[in-house]
Amino acid sequence: MQNNMRAQTLYDKLWNSHVVRQEADGTALIYIDRHLVHEVTSPQAFEGLKLAGRKLWRKDSILAVADHNVPTTGRAQGIADPISRLQVETLDANCAEYGVTEFKMSDVRQGIVHVIGPEQGATLPGMTVVCGDSHTSTHGAFAALAFGIGTSEVEHVLATQCLLMKKSKAMQVVVEGTLGRGVTAKDVALAVIGKIGTAGGTGHAIEFAGSAIRALSMEGRMTLCNMAIEAGARAGMVAVDDNTIDYLRGRPFAPQGALWDKAVAYWRTLQSDEGAQFDNAVMLDATQIKPQVTWGTSPEMVVAVDGRVPDPDGISDPVKRDAAMRALKYMDLAAKTPIEKIKIDKVFIGSCTNSRIEDLRAAASIARGKHVAANVKLAMVVPGSGLVKQQAEEEGLDKIFIAAGFEWREPGCSMCLAMNDDKLEPGERCASTSNRNFEGRQGSGGRTHLVSPEMAAGAAIAGHFVDVSKV
Amino acid sequence: MNKFTFLDGLVAPLDRANVDTDAIIPKQFLKSIKRSGFGPNLFDEWRYLDHGEPGMDNSKRPLNPDFVLNKPRYRGAQILLARENFGCGSSREHAPWALEDFGFRTIIAPSFADIFFNNCFKNGLLPIRLTERQVDTLFSEVEAAPGYRLRIDLEQQIITAPDGTAYKFDVEPFRKHCLLNGLDDIGLTLQHVSEIRAYEAKHRAEQPWL
Ligand code: SF4
Numbered sequence: 001m002q003n004n005m006r007a008q009t010l011y012d013k014l015w016n017s018h019v020v021r022q023e024a025d026g027t028a029l030i031y032i033d034r035h036l037v038h039e040v041t042s043p044q045a046f047e048g049l050k051l052a053g054r055k056l057w058r059k060d061s062i063l064a065v066a067d068h069n070v071p072t073t074g075r076a077q078g079i080a081d082p083i084s085r086l087q088v089e090t091l092d093a094n095c096a097e098y099g100v101t102e103f104k105m106s107d108v109r110q111g112i113v114h115v116i117g118p119e120q121g122a123t124l125p126g127m128t129v130v131c132g133d134s135h136t137s138t139h140g141a142f143a144a145l146a147f148g149i150g151t152s153e154v155e156h157v158l159a160t161q162c163l164l165m166k167k168s169k170a171m172q173v174v175v176e177g178t179l180g181r182g183v184t185a186k187d188v189a190l191a192v193i194g195k196i197g198t199a200g201g202t203g204h205a206i207e208f209a210g211s212a213i214r215a216l217s218m219e220g221r222m223t224l225c226n227m228a229i230e231a232g233a234r235a236g237m238v239a240v241d242d243n244t245i246d247y248l249r250g251r252p253f254a255p256q257g258a259l260w261d262k263a264v265a266y267w268r269t270l271q272s273d274e275g276a277q278f279d280n281a282v283m284l285d286a287t288q289i290k291p292q293v294t295w296g297t298s299p300e301m302v303v304a305v306d307g308r309v310p311d312p313d314g315i316s317d318p319v320k321r322d323a324a325m326r327a328l329k330y331m332d333l334a335a336k337t338p339i340e341k342i343k344i345d346k347v348f349i350g351s352c353t354n355s356r357i358e359d360l361r362a363a364a365s366i367a368r369g370k371h372v373a374a375n376v377k378l379a380m381v382v383p384g385s386g387l388v389k390q391q392a393e394e395e396g397l398d399k400i401f402i403a404a405g406f407e408w409r410e411p412g413c414s415m416c417l418a419m420n421d422d423k424l425e426p427g428e429r430c431a432s433t434s435n436r437n438f439e440g441r442q443g444s445g446g447r448t449h450l451v452s453p454e455m456a457a458g459a460a461i462a463g464h465f466v467d468v469s470k471v
Numbered sequence: 472m473n474k475f476t477f478l479d480g481l482v483a484p485l486d487r488a489n490v491d492t493d494a495i496i497p498k499q500f501l502k503s504i505k506r507s508g509f510g511p512n513l514f515d516e517w518r519y520l521d522h523g524e525p526g527m528d529n530s531k532r533p534l535n536p537d538f539v540l541n542k543p544r545y546r547g548a549q550i551l552l553a554r555e556n557f558g559c560g561s562s563r564e565h566a567p568w569a570l571e572d573f574g575f576r577t578i579i580a581p582s583f584a585d586i587f588f589n590n591c592f593k594n595g596l597l598p599i600r601l602t603e604r605q606v607d608t609l610f611s612e613v614e615a616a617p618g619y620r621l622r623i624d625l626e627q628q629i630i631t632a633p634d635g636t637a638y639k640f641d642v643e644p645f646r647k648h649c650l651l652n653g654l655d656d657i658g659l660t661l662q663h664v665s666e667i668r669a670y671e672a673k674h675r676a677e678q679p680w681l
Contacts, residue, residue, distance in 0.1 A: 020670040021663060027645040029660060031670055033681055041563065043504035054657070069502065083502040083525055090504050126678065134562040134586055148586055150564035151506075152593035160660045162667060166643065168585075198489060199556040199582055232559065234585045255680035263680045298489050319488045319554055326487065417561075419498045426522075438493045438560060444522045 007273035010239055011170045011205045014145035018128050020162055029162045033127040037064040038113045039091040041132030045155035046094040056098045057161040063122050064095050064102040067112045068419045072382055072409035075105060111385020111411040114138040114352035119385055121251025125240050125267040130157060135352050137228040140237035141221035142244055143270040147234040169279035171204040175212035177286035182469030185220035186354060186452035189227035190292035194302040196282055201233030207272060208238050212286035218247040219358045226353045230299040230435055239271035293339050293465055294437045294450040296327030303339060305467045311335035330439055331447050339465050346430040347379035347460040349453055351416035354433035355384030357391050359453040364397040366457035366468060372405035373463030380407040382414040418443045431459035473595030474653035478576050478623045480549030483540055484613045490553060491560035496569040499524055509565055510572030544617045552609055553580040558587025567594045577623055581606050592646045599640045625651060
């Protein structure tokens with residue numbers, strides 16, 4: 001390969017090790033190691049496979065779970081909505097027919113697809129990981145090349161174990177320094193998006209690097225890579241280090257014994273070489289990042305908690321000004337309102353961005369011994385998986401939340417996208433640890449402010465946003 | 472997949488940036504296990520005044536008269552003119568399915584989100600990137616001239632405006648080949664079965680834990 005002679009980025013290494021063949025225009029056939037499947041984007045793919053009379057290429061590459069539609073209360077009664085139920089039953093039937101491993105709704109291992117992959121060790125360094133879901137970028141935290149695909153591509157992977165694609169450009173986002181108290185990976189992610197915009201990473205794979213990233217736990221890195229797609233990048237990634245290896249040791253799908261040692265030796269090479277060239281680079285100073293709150297209907301519409309809602313009159317670009325005006329109207333916010341003056345109606349702690357055990361611990365540490373404010377109609381905690389829920393209960397976090405007036409739910413996507421019964425009513429304002437504040441995302445007419453778990457818990461207690469770095 | 476070779480179509484302008492796939496087709500419609508029938512719910516929250524749910528008779532729902540696609544002059548549009556970062560957000564292929572089912576064959580914008588861009592080609596939809604300035608020009612022309620049409624020649628990679636102005640656009644040769652011929656790329660990939668098998672054997676030997 002022509003790249004062997006020069007210093008390679010982590011992305012180069014992951015890409016080069018998966019090229020099956022390449023067309024003259026650079027379109028490559030890329031081999032896929034791990035295929036995660038959920039109920040919303042797979043039924044048409046399995047149907048397509050069947051209609052064309054094609055076989056499944058490699059069933060042991062697939063791990064399936066229902067997460068988007070599942071209820072977070074009263075699981076024993078099944079799914080009430082017949083259309084949602086049919087979608088989940090269709091997944092069950094497809095997995096049974098093709099012999100695919102599936103964690104069913106009653107399985108303690110069930111959860112959000114991007115939480116359970118790493119939790120099971122089904123996501124490993126050096127893999128290509130795909131899923132019919134844009135937040136597949138999450139798995140890049142393990143130095144995997146992980147990205148979301150559409151349903152036609154899901155079918156393509158089912159049938160061929162490969163994807164046709166062109167190599168992206170490489171971007172490096174370097175965050176140096178120590179994060180302040182109460183400042184989390186979520187705030188880093190939002191600060192990056194605020195800086196480069198939601199299209200800033202389009203056409204790129206982002207590698208996150210620097211001392212602040214190395215200091216993050218694997219869960220923090222997952223939060224960060226999860227949000228790479230909100231910066232427009234299909235893939236985000238972090239190099240392998242001891243944190244990566246320690247996290248994976250002993251997980252059910254991870255190798256063991258001699259194979260483990262062999263794998264670790266290879267995984268340790270999954271870093272960008274000294275002097276590797278990136279097409280773009282962005283630097284952030286970790287010490288300058290404060291807790292972030294989005295004010296608009298795109299994740300790039302974000303400010304620090306001690307800031308104010310911007311004034312569209314101060315925006316020179318007409319397309320951006322128009323977008324800001326539209327967003328303020330939708331969000332029912334006046335220009336220049338201090339963020340800490342914004343009152344909320346609901347709180348959602350969950351989603352593939354922030355529903356892991358460390359997220360729940362962080363939120364619980366703020367909620368402990370306090371109570372949800374009177375103006376907050378509902379504050380809910382939705383663990384990312386059954387195993388996260390179990391762990392949290394062993395640590396007594398559920399009791400802290402319940403005593404503070406939060407609801408403690410069953411795992412799933414829940415109010416991140418409100419495909420089940422958990423949703424905002426029109427006009428309701430929510431402090432949410434999820435990843436998208438688009439119009440209607442959490443329910444038609446609902447208003448979403450994206451924050452970290454600490455900030456969401458702080459807002460639940462105060463009834464409005466507060467700077468948790470000062471609490 | 473439908474072929475795409477040449478299109479002479481009416482243009483509808485959607486003048487906002489960062490149009491996300493949640494807006495293109497809201498989540499309640501993703502519960503369908505079919506690939507078709509999403510057109511009536513394209514841009515559902517903007518297009519109708521009430522809240523849409525699957526199973527409603529969309530022909531009886533109150534339309535939002537201010538939404539551009541509801542204006543009579545844009546009825547039957549096949550070309551959507553849009554702003555930057557069109558199709559951002561979720562990977563749902565239901566977005567191109569809805570656009571295609573509604574009748575669009577082409578989307579012109581200064582930039583597209585990656586996954587959406589990719590998904591279009593799998594469904595006979597042609598997403599075209601022009602410069603911001605070119606898109607600005609087209610927006611003013613469309614708004615000024617009812618019945619404004621563009622001619623799109625994929626073979627030549629040229630868009631022609633009514634006044635004869637030609638806009639050259641880029642498209643990757645492989646994707647162009649597939650669109651022009653309506654090729655199913657799974658079929659193409661399966662022509663390389665032996666190469667995939669050989670790769671797989673080598674890959675497993677190198678990383679036996681996979
Ligand atoms: S939690 Fe939200 S963003 Fe994550 S997979 Fe589920 S719906 Fe998508």
